[in-house]
Amino acid sequence: DGGITQSPKYLFRKEGQNVTLSCEQNLNHDAMYWYRQDPGQGLRLIYYSQIVNDFQKGDIAEGYSVSREKKESFPLTVTSAQKNPTAFYLCASSIAAWRSSYNSPLHFGNGTRLTVT
């Protein structure tokens, strides 16, 4: 079955450490996204990538970095510069970014809950 796999489901880190969240998709989708969910704030876009080796900042990119070396993979690194890293992180993909809302809704993974203490 095609889908998006995020790992691990729960992640704990000490403050000051960088941590990388994995996201893999086998849907052959061009576009991939990272969202962050906080209570009462909905889903906020961190980074997105429309094609391999290209990515753009979303609304809250500060303290995060990404790479897109392969079509299937879009890892997110939460750096020590991110002031409030504890959150639920969601990865998503769509056939193509510019028409993602029209022809193919976003498909989401099941998320990674990151806790930084």
Add this chain to the structure above:
Amino acid sequence: DQQVKQNSPSLRVQEGRISILNCDYTNSMFDYFLWYKKYPAEGPTFLISISSIKDKNEDGRFTVFLNKSAKHLSLHIVPSQPGDSAVYFCAASGLNTDKLIFGTGTRLQVFP
């Protein structure tokens, strides 16, 4: 600046009755709207969408209504079932953007 707003953080509805979830938007360039459903500790799943050329779209128990002049859309669930208990997000996009803007979500609880 919240371009997509869901002003009701929660809603309780009795099983069998109608659930109405509301969403308002501010950007007049938005022309496509979606509803996602999310269970705890899972990713959102797509529920239903509507283009701005329509004012209604129906899929089984789910109907989305769009009022462009009021910049308002709503999701109706009839009849509501306990399995509908989840957080519902509305999202919007437009021709001049390549990303979805999500609302803050409404938690629906359907009780027996």
